[in-house]
Amino acid sequence: MPTAHSIQSIDFLTAFSESVLAYPIVLSIHLTCIALFGGMILATDLRLLGVAFKGLTITEVVTSLRAWKRIGGTIMIAMGLLLAASEAEKYAPNPFFWTKMIILGLIGVHALIFRPIVYNKTEELDRSPVIPTKAKVAAILSLVLWTSMFVMGRLIAYWD
């Protein structure tokens, strides 16, 4: 695959994938982001479902974790792209990788749909006597999408 080959042949990326330590370190950082920020995504989703952190308002949970989730997500995606680019030829025909990228796209769509009506409208959600269905739908979809992300991620290595 000429494109994939030319991507991973970029000097920096070649050196990266040949370095014994660099690849596992980047992968470890990628997984560490899952560990540290996965809990924050879970906390937000569980609060939107009204299942956890009921002592805090939805506004408090969502706004106080927002910056950290963005930082974590940025690092996670950056590390992921680095891993993929350095092994572009191996990833290019891998259906698990592309499924994962599609799911990542769906996560972006999820944000576009639910930010204006749920995540940026937390005061409205807090005022409502019962948590609106749209918030619960957002939370469930978020949990399903992110779970699919790490499952697909793990399966990447299983493709021959």
Place this chain on the structure above:
Amino acid sequence: MPLQNAVADALNNSEWVFALAECVHIGGFAVAIGSIALVDFRMLNLGLRRATAARILRDTELWTVVALLFVMFSGVALFLSQVDIYRVNLIFPIKMYVLAAALIYNFTVHRRVATMENPPPFVSKLVAMVSLLLWVSVVFGGIFTGFLV
């Protein structure tokens, strides 16, 4: 050991079972370490600042414990499926020692300081940073175990 063989056979005969065990392991540590991290971030005066660390700990403790059980059960299953490989792996024992330290630390020092009414900020932050360092080391240990195979 019959149990070891039964588990090993199940996991090795069906590749998807092994992959499933790994996914349970990852999902488990995402919830376990993630919930501990919520407490740690608070102890560093970051994240859920409207709640106390004690409150966050109380709200997440059950999630942490159940998730850790999933992590450890899946971990044992993964180990049993390739005992010989893990036995000679140089990183794996280190990961286990760090895991033991992280677990003991989490349920002793960490718990003690997190539930304190007015802990000195310096102590809170130090305890939180050690906690994060230990758990992140376990994650790194897991990846490097795989790379040494």
